[in-house]
Amino acid sequence: MAVTIKDVAKRANVAPSTVSRVIANSSRISEKTKERVREAMKELGYHPNFNARSLANKSTSTLGIVMPNSAKIAFQNPFFPEVIRGISTKAYQEGYGLYLTTGQTEEEILEEVKQMVYGGRVDGIVLLYSRVNDKVMPFLIEQEFPFVLIGRPYNIDEDQVTFVNNDNYKAAKTVTEYLMLLGHERIGFIGGNLDYVVTVDHMRGYEQALNNAHIPIRQEYVVHHEEVKEGGQDAVIELMSIEDRPTALIVADDIMTFGVLRMLADMNVKVPQDISIVSFNNVMISELSSPTMTTVDIHIYELGFEATRCLISKIIEPDFGERKVIVPHRLIKRESCK
Amino acid sequence: MAVTIKDVAKRANVAPSTVSRVIANSSRISEKTKERVREAMKELGYHPNFNARSLANKSTSTLGIVMPNSAKIAFQNPFFPEVIRGISTKAYQEGYGLYLTTGQTEEEILEEVKQMVYGGRVDGIVLLYSRVNDKVMPFLIEQEFPFVLIGRPYNIDEDQVTFVNNDNYKAAKTVTEYLMLLGHERIGFIGGNLDYVVTVDHMRGYEQALNNAHIPIRQEYVVHHEEVKEGGQDAVIELMSIEDRPTALIVADDIMTFGVLRMLADMNVKVPQDISIVSFNNVMISELSSPTMTTVDIHIYELGFEATRCLISKIIEPDFGERKVIVPHRLIKRESCK
DNA sequence: CTGAAAGCGCTTACAG
DNA sequence: CTGAAAGCGCTTACAG
Known part of the structure; x- marks a missing residue:
């Protein structure tokens, strides 16, 4: 069995709640106790259980990435790996993990998004596409679930959604x-x-x-x-x-x-x-x-990076943060025009 | 607050444990009760909490994907999107979600893998690379954690690892x-x-x-x-x-x-x-x-698909299943040779 | 076929 | 500064 907070508590001669506070690095615990607890964690090789944490916390430190339907087509295009790279970098910096949709059809994806949201599987979502008549976005809006769109909302009031786009x-x-x-x-x-x-x-x-x-x-x-x-x-x-x-x-x-x-x-x-x-x-x-x-x-990497930045700030303080970021584009002249 | 198993239980006039059994579609519950409970779930819009489930279950229905260090370089190459597509397809079929590493350096990635394993964040891991002197694989072996390698183990007894490779x-x-x-x-x-x-x-x-x-x-x-x-x-x-x-x-x-x-x-x-x-x-x-x-x-998609198949079977029944799959390759002759 | 209870491993008011 | 206790939302022996 894995070592738990209780084992650490016993070893360090404190209560489990104290161990929990040491993990959170609460300022209400004395340095001396912290040292002792950390020592015990090391000795026992303690690692926090992620699911227990998420359950108690109601937060997962995980971001969902929603790809357009048919990854088959999507993944043919280096656009997606590159946005994901941008997302990944920022997510890592801020201590978030990444969860990926796997569905192929629009219905499958909507179903997955519902699971993510209702099931508390992620704290926020980045939507990698904006599609006319998309159903995922209205769902997210209705649920007031934190998300950011890479692209531009269509037929939806722009004020209702945070998005990162090019012009x-x-x-x-x-x-x-x-x-x-x-x-x-x-x-x-x-x-x-x-x-x-x-x-x-x-x-x-x-x-x-x-x-x-x-x-x-x-x-x-x-x-x-x-x-x-x-x-x-x-x-x-x-x-x-x-x-x-x-x-x-x-x-x-x-x-x-x-x-x-x-x-x-x-x-x-x-x-x-x-x-x-x-x-x-x-x-x-x-x-x-x-x-x-x-x-x-179009600075694809930046699109992903910025989107993630916006999303995380939205998760942390829902009422602040930009609602709209336009990433500049630049014409790169090479040989194909005359 | 989200609706829980308790709410459903109350509504359907049964115990929470019964609701749980209905979710699992246990054969020990009468069809009549199942109907009633399902009705209540619909009416209340019940969706299971993923973290609570994972905690009680000690299983997450999630697979971790470990990319080589520096996604920067990795993602330049369509190889990765394509394996992931294969992984994604099989994972979806079997009801698994996908969790992605975000680290850039070897140390960061090893740290993330440890979190995945110790934290119970995933049920198994697919390693997208085999690198000389890699530390991730020895760790996984030592922990006896289910994983499959895309590639071939190096300096490690082949019997100790399940892998999918080309020749x-x-x-x-x-x-x-x-x-x-x-x-x-x-x-x-x-x-x-x-x-x-x-x-x-x-x-x-x-x-x-x-x-x-x-x-x-x-x-x-x-x-x-x-x-x-x-x-x-x-x-x-x-x-x-x-x-x-x-x-x-x-x-x-x-x-x-x-x-x-x-x-x-x-x-x-x-x-x-x-x-x-x-x-x-x-x-x-x-x-x-x-x-x-x-x-x-080299049939990249198939590498991902097969790897996932092996991994899932390993998760379900650790002692059976293939330990080694060689995906055939085929020379495609086009115009660049003479 | 169904329920009451304990437990999964954390966090967090509440008390002192 | 620290602890005891309740709770997060599930699952699963155990009992009947």
Whole structure:
């Protein structure tokens, strides 16, 4: 059997409550006693039982991470490992552990979130996506459970949720303007799943920039795909089949851009000579493509880090802390635009 | 306050113990009572408290995932998301949750593992790496705590640990032989960190194949790097500076190969015309390089899935179950060899 | 088939 | 500064 607080108490000749206070490093215990108790803990190899603690405390020092449905698709994309790295770093610093959802469908995930919340399995949750018509967020709001969203709430009053996001609208607008500045007028747009808010924002930015320049928006220049691998490739086929081919492409995400580049190479279309490409994320590997890609660095790590910072402060003092953090983005110019 | 077993008991006019038995679906409770209790649970919106359960049960239905130190480096590589996906799938199927280490250094991680084990935070652990002189594994063995290793134990009796691995030795040997069959004799080897057992195994396979063919091993043809991005690029510089340049390269991992291809392109060395390349892993994105890469598919997802299967069976019945699973590998021929 | 009671290993008012 | 006791929300022998 594991050694408990009682064993330590006996050994140190004090009451269990005293041992508990020593663990919490209460100022009401004399240094002398503390020493003695700590000695006993060492000798016996005492380690606190986490579940007992959580039960008595009603707090777990654990944060839940909720991934979008279908980790299959999600994990294809280095975005997630990188946010998690940011989350992980801050969580470690503050003494929190990490608990991961494993469900694949939306219903499974909602069920898991309910378990986390009702079961007292975590103290707070970071939501790694914002999806149109998502059910997880309304649930969390209704329960008044501490959570932070990476992304932007959609169809929900912004004041009700703490979130960390990029200005994706502006990023897409800037990128479109950048391409126009380079002389492009026929600009294609390869977006992600339209259920995700980020996709919606990208679209709006793209359209706004075009509008401002009085360039008509052509529906055939806009395609959406979820799968990053096949998605990029399929999109290229669609767009390159148009008579009036675009001379520039905005791609939702770097990994998709790999697919785009691959397919373009197969078609013997040269980048950037024949077509320019800008994408989003600046994932580590994006500087290893041929040609290297021009992309918007959205500071993924920071998104995770900041989200965790906000979440923890919300757990500790629910009524203070920022409710909204916008992480700046930056256009990284490399070889794929002309 | 959350609704507890007591509230349900009152509502259903039974004792708390009966409610508990209904939750566990004990066969000793009549269907009629079960119905009544379930009704009450629904009406009150009862959800079991996870920590209380774990405490009474001494089991958590949670699996710990231990990542190699420095998630920074680890998470650059799609290997990890993909194993985790495999783990996640099986864990979900069996009703287990996932808990992640967050530490960066070896000491931090060991400390976290101790907390997991002593604190009763998880029922078992899957170790995502096997490292020479690792301290985590000896600790787990000493504690007789259920764990499974993805990789191969090193300097530890194989009978003492359950592990899931590829035959990395054979894979490297085959790959080397494949290149020799294509006519190559000057074959370079770009390996990962020599602290990892997989690297050691790759090396042995490479050397063995060369030996069998009576081709002398040249130390200058062998380089090691940990960072996948810079690593690949640095390695190329080293190898291409040799007077007697290799005509083929074996690269530890696909992402590294992206760096290698990038650098080779910068140097105007054509793949596969001037130099052939084989690598390992067959990560999703590896079919998107230019040229697409020939690589060994090690079935990463399956490694995670199998490991979790073994772990759970070990938790449930410690004395049965396989102790060793070798996941087959397969050479995927694409465009990078000639 | 069901209940009363003890116990899992902590924490925390309350008392002194 | 320290202790005795109650409580966190479950489970599980034991008894009937």
